Amino acid sequence: MNVDRLAAILKQAAQEEIMPRFRRLDDGTVKTKSGAFDLVTEADVGAERVITAAIKAHRPDYLVIGEEAVAANPKLLETGLEDRVVIYVDPVDGTANFAGGLPLFAVMAAVVENGETVAGVIYDPLGDDVVMAERGCGAFQVFPDGRMTRQKFADPVPxxxxxxxxxxxxxxxxxxxxxxxxxxxxxxxxxxxxxxxxxxxxxxxxxxxxxxxxxxxxxxxxxxxxxxxxxxxxxxxxxxxxxxxxxxxxxxxxxxxxxxxxxxxxxxxx
Incomplete structure (x- = not known):
């Protein structure tokens, strides 16, 4: 899948399902999974549904494995990765921050082809920008106005x-x-x-x-x-x-x- 298309899908889900609920979660819409800091909200479920449907509409042959789908069916993690394209989705990474009203959460997806990661996308709904990479092509931050900045890890220090x-x-x-x-x-x-x-x-x-x-x-x-x-x-x-x-x-x-x-x-x- 084209990395720009995938980024657009993540943005659409954030606009439709995540941002309208930020700091507007009603009682009962936040649930605990494994512990006090492992939460799920309506935004997680809704965003994953939108992302999965959009990917499937474009490429029905792709397997989409989202965090909330695995929470419902852990056997999805046992799916073999060879000879197929798998897209892993985290609909709201940092759910505890999101639920607490802290503006540090993201929407993430990764494309795996024949067992190898070929693309990664991290969208920031608050900044409305994305950091993305395709294997062998470098990593870039892409801003809403189309500007692109190549990313570089810090130089070594003691x-x-x-x-x-x-x-x-x-x-x-x-x-x-x-x-x-x-x-x-x-x-x-x-x-x-x-x-x-x-x-x-x-x-x-x-x-x-x-x-x-x-x-x-x-x-x-x-x-x-x-x-x-x-x-x-x-x-x-x-x-x-x-x-x-x-x-x-x-x-x-x-x-x-x-x-x-x-x-x-x-x-x-x-």
Whole structure:
């Protein structure tokens, strides 16, 4: 699917289903899934429905796997990726922020063809712009007026000068305690409860690392491609390549291989 068409579909869903509900959610329209910070709203469900229908109208042969569809039928994650095109969709990434009225949420999609990620799109409904990448073509931020800015990950710096994002909440307690202590070795740590905005922030060269432990494809498949196209080194904790079918093993992104090795050795000793 053309990446511009996919971005337009995400924008349409945001305009129809997400933004009209922002800071206007009624009682009973926010539900808890696995915990206090894992929520679903009418906006998530409605946006996923619109995105799925629009993709299917254009390409009925594509398989669309959305976060909310998997919540209803977890076996969708067992779908084989070979010899087909799969589009992963996160209709509202950062639902807890959205439900709390915080303007840090995004709409994300990733295109996987024959098991390989070929495109990633992250749309910001508040800024009405998109960060996107196609494999081998670089990553770009595209503004409403059509301007395009090529994205580049931050240049390497010493560990003590690094700033980054680390999502530690899914680490086992002892490992989380060790990692949080080790993070005192870097200069700045942030976390926005929205992988979409964290990937966008990194794409603009604003941080030196990203770390995630829980890997769901709608959260990270597109973002990981964008990071690679920005020039970052992207790998699972064991150094192996992160692939769309992976749902465990952690993910670490850094400016280059040397920075990745240093972070893995001295900070993220999980």
């Amino acid at each position: 560990l003590s000068e690094m700033g980054g994002v680390a999502s530690t909440s899914f680490l086992p307690f002892e490992q989380r305690r060790a990692v949080l202590g080790n993070l005192a070795k870097v200069k700045m740590l942030a976390g926005y409860r929205c992988a979409g905005h964290e990937y966008r922030y990194a794409a603009g060269g604003n941080v030196h690392f990203l770390m995630y432990n829980k890997l769901m494809p709608w959260d990270h498949v597109g973002g990981a491609l964008i990071m690679r196209e920005c020039g970052a080194h992207v790998a699972k904790f064991d150094g192996s390549e992160y692939r769309p079918a992976d749902t465990s093993g952690g993910l670490l992104v850094a400016s280059n291989k040397d920075s990745w090795d240093e972070l893995r050795r001295d900070v993220f000793t999980v």
